[in-house]
Amino acid sequence: MEIRLLRYFLAIAKEQTISQAAEVLHITQPTLSRQLKEFEESLGTTLFIRKDKKMYLTESGQFLKNRAEEILYLTDETEREFQIKGDILLKGNINIGCVEADNSDTLALMLEEFTEEHPQVSFSIFSGTSDDIVEKLERGLLDIAILLEPIKITNYHIFPLPRKERWGLLVSNQSYLTQKESIHLEELIGVPLLISSRNDIQQMIYSWKGIDEEDLNIVGTFNLIFNVFSLVANRVGSALTIEGAVYNRQDTEITFLPLEPEITTNCVLVWKKNHMFSPTVERFIETFQHAFEA
DSSP states (O other), X not given: XXXXXXXXXXXXXXXXXXXXXHHHHTSOHHHHHHHHHHHHHHHTSOOEEEXXXXXXXXXXXXXXXXXXXXXXXXXXXXXXHHHHHHHHHOOEEEEEEEOSSTTHHHHHHHHHHHHHHOTTEEEEEEEOOHHHHHHHHHTTSXXXXXXXXXXXXXXXXXXXXXXXXXXXXXXXXXXXXXXXXXXXXXXXXXXXXEEESOHHHHHHHHTSTTOOGGGOEEEEEESSGGGGHHHHHTTSOEEEEEGGGTTXXXXXXEEEEEEESOOEEEEEEEEETTOOOOHHHHHHHHXXXXXXXX
């Protein structure tokens, strides 16, 4: 007997109509009617009689109502007590890896809320490329991480974050390219380029339709985009990067131009499978998932 069905049953008993109960439960009326019918069939008894457009409990229904109220009370109390116990026990440090991306501020918002609710919790953040971060995850130096796809990892849970990361070209404001609002892929041909040192990113760039690897003029690679701002400003090369990595860092010397057609990738939250985490890390992962589940 599912707790969900008991809640449905009690809502109908209270509201005395399927339509009002469905509205309270935020489900459709046909769904609730079907659930009630299947519930009655599974119990082998009728729980309601219909009279004057209202639903009244049968003798069996009244018996179930009394039991259901007891069961749900105990269920809610048990969950509440475990929640309180968990809140008391939550303390310690969370070690987090995070790439430079638009979703970096998602991590900041989650940490702000989590540490406000659990003031005994602290955290350490390591910034780097996805490759750098995965290496530390493998060595057990980090608990969880936000990585930028494409990535090739096994034995990890992967939870996509909602905001897409848009790719583009970071150019000097002295370049003729700043006259454009976007950059078509074919316009990259011949332009001195700085690209990520990550092999997965390079392969993704080379696989873009409309571009051949031999047509690209790669003059240098980088791991963190901050290191190439001055190179871009001085026209050593234009950098292929995601917009979130340079958000609020553009100034009078450099400008981000999105690629056309638009190219996006995801950031993902990752953590090891079959790994024993502290209650604090477990709760933080759960909080992250619940915040963004559809």
